[in-house]
Amino acid sequence: MADFDLGSSFIAALHKPSALLPIAKHREALLYLIETNPVTIVVGQTGSGKTTQIPQFLEQAGWCGDGKIIAVTQPRRVAATTVAVRVAEEYGCELGKEVGYSIRFEDVTSAATRIKFLTDGLLIREALVDPLLSRYSIIMVDEAHERSISTDILLGLLKKIMKRRPELRVIISSATLQAEDFLKFFSPQSDDQPSDQNGKGQTGSIISLEGRTYPIDVLYLEIPTEDYVEKAVSTVFEIHTKEGDGDILVFLTGREEIDNAIQAISERIDQLHPRAQSILALPLYAGLSTEQQMYVFEEAPENTRKVILSTNIAEASVTIDGIVYVVDSGFVKLRAFDPRTGIESLTATPVSKAAASQRAGRAGRTRPGKCFRLYTEDNFQALPDANVPEIQRTNLAPFVLQLKALGIDNVVRFNYLTPPPAELLIKATELLFSLRALDEYAKLTRPLGTRMVELSVEPMMAKTLLTASSFGCLSEILTIAAMTSLGGSVWIQRDGEKKQMESARRKFAADEGDHLTLLNVYQTFVTKGKKEARFCHDNHINFKAMTRAVSIRGQLKRYLERFGIAVDESLSASSAAAGKGESIRRCLTTGYFAHAAKMQFDGTFRNVEGGTILYAHPSSLMFNRKADWVIFHEVMDTGNKIFIRDITKIEKNWLLEYASDFYQLKS
DNA sequence: GAGCACTGC
Incomplete structure (x- = not known):
C-alpha cells in the first residue's frame, strides 16, 4: 500500500470553479426578463437560491393577481416537500397556506396558496383536467437538466400551451450549460410553422446565477x-x-x-x-x-x-x-x-x-x-x-397513453426536446393496441383506454384491473397491483440474516406463484399484522413499502369507484385460499399475455418466440419450482442473465383465449 | 442456487 503515491498517480485539472454571488443582486434583472420574455432560462449552480428565491420575487412582484398561482415543479417528491417547507418559513406562513406543495397522496395547498411546489408528473396529470393549466400565471420547471421523462413531456406541453396563452410565463432552471438547447427548443424557428415574432425570432433569454x-x-x-x-x-x-x-x-x-x-x-x-x-x-x-x-x-x-x-x-x-x-x-x-x-x-x-x-x-x-x-x-x-435523456431509452407505453389523453393524437409529431426513437413509439403503440387501449386508428378507446390513463399503474396492470370485476377478483387484483408497483422492495435483508428472510418469505408462499404470494403478504399485514411495524420487522418485510401499498391500493380503489366499478371487499380476507386462484391467474393473463414464457427441462424459461433464454430471478418462488407456462410482471437484463420477476403459473390455452389475435400475429 | 441504479402518478 505504501508504494501508492497520491501525488504521482493523480494530476490536477486545469480549471477551477469560481466563487460566489448572491441571487439578490440579480432580482431586478430576473424580474425584467420574466416580464418581457415568455421563456426565461435560469442557469444556476447549487446554492444559488434559485428554487427558493425566484418564486418569492415573483409573488412580491405581483404575479399572483387575479387568484393566479406560481407553480414550481421538481422531479422528486422529497425536493417538492423540503423546498416548500423552507419557502413557507421564509415567507412567514403556515405550510399549505400561501406556500404549499402537492405530491401524490399529499396535497398540502389551500385556497390561499400562491406558490405551489409539485412534482412534474403531477402537473402533467393536472393538464388532463385543465389542458391550458389556466390556474398558473408562471410555471417554473426546476432541475430541467436532469431530463427526466416527465420533465421532457411537460416542456413539450408547455410549448403547446404557450401558443394559446401568450401571457403565461415559463422559467426553466438548470444546473448545467444545456441552456442553449432549452432556448432553442422554445424559439419559434424550431417550430413546424414559420413565425416572425417581433422580428428577432426570440422568445426567451438566459440568465446565469453563480452558486455559493x-x-x-x-x-x-x-x-x-x-x-x-x-x-x-x-x-x-x-x-x-x-x-x-x-x-x-x-x-x-x-x-x-x-x-x-x-x-x-x-x-x-x-x-x-x-x-x-x-x-x-x-x-x-x-x-x-x-x-x-x-x-x-x-x-x-x-x-x-x-x-x-x-x-x-x-x-x-x-x-x-x-x-x-x-x-x-x-x-x-x-x-x-x-x-x-x-x-x-x-x-x-x-x-x-x-x-x-x-x-x-x-x-x-x-x-x-x-x-x-x-x-x-x-x-x-x-x-x-x-x-441520454430518459425519453430516448425507456418503455414509452404509459406516456403514449398520457399524450393521447391530452389530445395529442400524432405522438410522432409532438414537440419533443429530443425525439424518442421511432421504434420506441411503435412498440408502445403496438402494446397499447394489443391491450385494446387504442383502436385501429390509434385513437384512445372508451371507456377502456381513457380509464387506463387515469389509473396510475402501468398499462398491462391497468388492463388487468379493468377486467378484474368480470372475473370476480377485483379486490385481490387491487392488492396485487399495489404490491407489484412497489418494485420488488417488499423484503428486507438485514446483515447476516439471509436464511431468516428466506424462511419468513416461505411462510407466505402460494403454489401458484409470486402474485398470490404478494397477495398473502398484504392480507396478513392488514389483518393479523394490524398494519404494524412490529409484524414487518418480525417477518423481514419492508414496513415503509407496505404502508405505501396501502396508500396505492386506496387510490386505485377510489379511481375505480369513480368509474362506477364497485369493489366488493367482503370476501377478501379468505380469497387466496378460497379457490379464487384460478380467476386471479386468468385475469392476470388478460393484461400480461405479452409477458408469457414456458419453462424448459433445465428450469430456465423461453419467451414465446423461443429465442430468448430467461431466468427466474432468485427472489421469485419460481426460482426453484416446477412450472409449465407462466406470465411475469417484469423482465430485466443485468448483463449476465435476463431475469424475470413476479412470476405466476398459467395455462397455455388461456393465452389463446384472452389474446388470440396477439398470438396469431406472433406465429 | 444467486441478486435491481434512480425517480414518478
Whole structure:
C-alpha cells in the first residue's frame, strides 16, 4: 500500500470553479426578463437560491393577481416537500397556506396558496383536467437538466400551451450549460410553422446565477485502472493517511460493488497504525431500509473518519453534509429499454461530464474539497456532455397513453426536446393496441383506454384491473397491483440474516406463484399484522413499502369507484385460499399475455418466440419450482442473465383465449 | 442456487 503515491498517480485539472454571488443582486434583472420574455432560462449552480428565491420575487412582484398561482415543479417528491417547507418559513406562513406543495397522496395547498411546489408528473396529470393549466400565471420547471421523462413531456406541453396563452410565463432552471438547447427548443424557428415574432425570432433569454459553493480540486488518474472498486478502496486509504480531516463519499454502481468495497476496507483497517484515526465505512443505496440509510447522516465517533460508499442516489437525491472528498468511479448503472425485444437492461455505463461535475460538487458544500476521479483526463474529455435523456431509452407505453389523453393524437409529431426513437413509439403503440387501449386508428378507446390513463399503474396492470370485476377478483387484483408497483422492495435483508428472510418469505408462499404470494403478504399485514411495524420487522418485510401499498391500493380503489366499478371487499380476507386462484391467474393473463414464457427441462424459461433464454430471478418462488407456462410482471437484463420477476403459473390455452389475435400475429 | 441504479402518478 505504501508504494501508492497520491501525488504521482493523480494530476490536477486545469480549471477551477469560481466563487460566489448572491441571487439578490440579480432580482431586478430576473424580474425584467420574466416580464418581457415568455421563456426565461435560469442557469444556476447549487446554492444559488434559485428554487427558493425566484418564486418569492415573483409573488412580491405581483404575479399572483387575479387568484393566479406560481407553480414550481421538481422531479422528486422529497425536493417538492423540503423546498416548500423552507419557502413557507421564509415567507412567514403556515405550510399549505400561501406556500404549499402537492405530491401524490399529499396535497398540502389551500385556497390561499400562491406558490405551489409539485412534482412534474403531477402537473402533467393536472393538464388532463385543465389542458391550458389556466390556474398558473408562471410555471417554473426546476432541475430541467436532469431530463427526466416527465420533465421532457411537460416542456413539450408547455410549448403547446404557450401558443394559446401568450401571457403565461415559463422559467426553466438548470444546473448545467444545456441552456442553449432549452432556448432553442422554445424559439419559434424550431417550430413546424414559420413565425416572425417581433422580428428577432426570440422568445426567451438566459440568465446565469453563480452558486455559493467552495472550490474543488479535481484530480485524475495518470493511467487508467482495470479495477475501479479496488482503486476506490486504495484511494480511500491514501486520502485517509495523507489528507486532512473530512468525510469521504465514494460513487460506485450498485450493491454488490459497495458490499465488496466495504469488505475490502474493513480488511485493511487492521493495517493502519494502531494509534491512527480509524475508518467507518457505510453503504448507501435505495434498497436499504430507512433506518439503514440514516447511519450516513450521523456523525462519526471520535477519532474516526466516515467513508460513505454510495450509488447514484447521493448524486442528486440525497445530500450529506461534511463531505470533503469525493471518489468517483466514473460509472453508473443505467436503465435502457430495447424496443425490439421489449426487454429492459440495467448495466454499468460511463457517466456524462455533467454527472461527473455534479458528483465532484458534492465535495464542496461546506468547505473547499477534492474530487478524485478514477479515470484519466483524456477519458473525461471523451465522455458525453450529458446523459441520454430518459425519453430516448425507456418503455414509452404509459406516456403514449398520457399524450393521447391530452389530445395529442400524432405522438410522432409532438414537440419533443429530443425525439424518442421511432421504434420506441411503435412498440408502445403496438402494446397499447394489443391491450385494446387504442383502436385501429390509434385513437384512445372508451371507456377502456381513457380509464387506463387515469389509473396510475402501468398499462398491462391497468388492463388487468379493468377486467378484474368480470372475473370476480377485483379486490385481490387491487392488492396485487399495489404490491407489484412497489418494485420488488417488499423484503428486507438485514446483515447476516439471509436464511431468516428466506424462511419468513416461505411462510407466505402460494403454489401458484409470486402474485398470490404478494397477495398473502398484504392480507396478513392488514389483518393479523394490524398494519404494524412490529409484524414487518418480525417477518423481514419492508414496513415503509407496505404502508405505501396501502396508500396505492386506496387510490386505485377510489379511481375505480369513480368509474362506477364497485369493489366488493367482503370476501377478501379468505380469497387466496378460497379457490379464487384460478380467476386471479386468468385475469392476470388478460393484461400480461405479452409477458408469457414456458419453462424448459433445465428450469430456465423461453419467451414465446423461443429465442430468448430467461431466468427466474432468485427472489421469485419460481426460482426453484416446477412450472409449465407462466406470465411475469417484469423482465430485466443485468448483463449476465435476463431475469424475470413476479412470476405466476398459467395455462397455455388461456393465452389463446384472452389474446388470440396477439398470438396469431406472433406465429 | 444467486441478486435491481434512480425517480414518478
